[in-house]
Amino acid sequence: MKIVIIGGTGLIGSKLVARLSEQGHQAVAAAPSTGVDTLTGEGLAEVLADTQVVIDVSNSPSFEPAAVLKFFETSTRNLLAAEAAAGVGHHVALSVVGTERMPDNGYFRAKIAQEQLIEKSAIPFSLVHATQFFEFVRGIADEATDGDTVRIAPVLFQPIAGEEVAREVGRVAVGRPVNGRVEIAGPERFRMDEFFRDALAGWGDPRQVVTDPQARYFGSVPGERTLVPEDGATLGEIRYRDWAADK
Template sequence: MRILVIGGTGLTGRKVSQKLAEAGHEVVIGSPSQGVDILSGAGLAEALAGTKVVIDLSNSSSPEDETALNFFRNAAKNLIPGEKLAGVKHHLVLSIVGTDRAQYIGYLRAKKEQEDQARASGIPYTIIRSTQFHEHITTIINVQGNENETHVSSVDYQPIAVDDVAELIVRFALEEPKNAIVEIAGPEKDAMTRFVSQYIDIKGSVKQLIADDNDRYMYFDIPKDLLVPLGDFYTGSTRFEDWLRSH
């Protein structure tokens, strides 16, 4: 089956593309470096020709409110009509757990717009909302602190490994469209402070963890449970400590 992976050169996209190719599918990489630009439309018709499934892993160049919103809005103007013309049978979007519960955050408003475009497109779809990746832990440590310390809240956290995310994306892509939102998360739920502390201990970081209970994440005030699923979800298999020791 011919499958277009938008954002196929990114961290998740590379793994998804590799898994699909190993399963015997014809994978088309949708990225400007491969001659496919969803913002200008360049190369898109050729990439979509004969494609049955589109996996949208695209992302804006910045999480800034208007930049992200304009990116997803303009991408949809090219991608959705192109998919309809090509007869695409399944459109998948990778989104974020909690997207609809914190619409005061600009980037989540942009992701909600991307989800809404998929739902309204008339193309059979699956929206996959994921929790934060294991690989994101270094960003938390670096952004929420300085050279000597990192300030971390005890909000609920349930990270998932990118390898597990890719495996689940491939699974859903090869199944019938859900025409719904599904959520995915890691196998362990705990306070964010526990995961950061574990990282610092195992990696031998010189930074000191300053724990607090102010329910903040990346400088945003958030609900304590924003970053975890509230209902049913599909579970990755990689425990955080195992991921740490293997990286």
């Protein structure tokens, strides 16, 4: 089948294109660099012709609250309208575990707005909520850095390899729409401050991890279970230490 991947040149999108192509699907990467812009609508009608499934793994270039909200609302409205015109039968979107549990976080609010637009659309859909990717661990540490210290809250943390995110999103995409959400996470659950203390030690990073119950996670203080899935989530198999050892 023809599957268009919005954000198909990015971290997860490129993995999806490769994986779905190997399975015999016509997987098409759609991004501004390929002439498709969901913010303006440029190229959408052309790329969606004869498409059965659309997977949206695109992301905002800015995490500033107003900018990220505008990105997801505008791009999702344009994409859903183009899909309806093209007769697309399944819309799959990658979102984040815990969006509804941290409403004061600007990025999470924007993802909720995106999901609400999808849920109100007439197009059958599947939402895949993933925990944080292994590939973003260094970025999380950098965001939490204050001088020579990394301030991390002692909350639960269950990251997942990007490879396994792509595998699950691809599996959902070629199946029947769930018209709801599925959750995916890594195989191991950590206390977040302890995870980063071990991770920085493994990198030979001299920064000190400080346990701070009020530490912010991209602007908001997470609760004990904000960043981990509910019972019944699909769990990956790749452990962080094994993944890091190969990098």
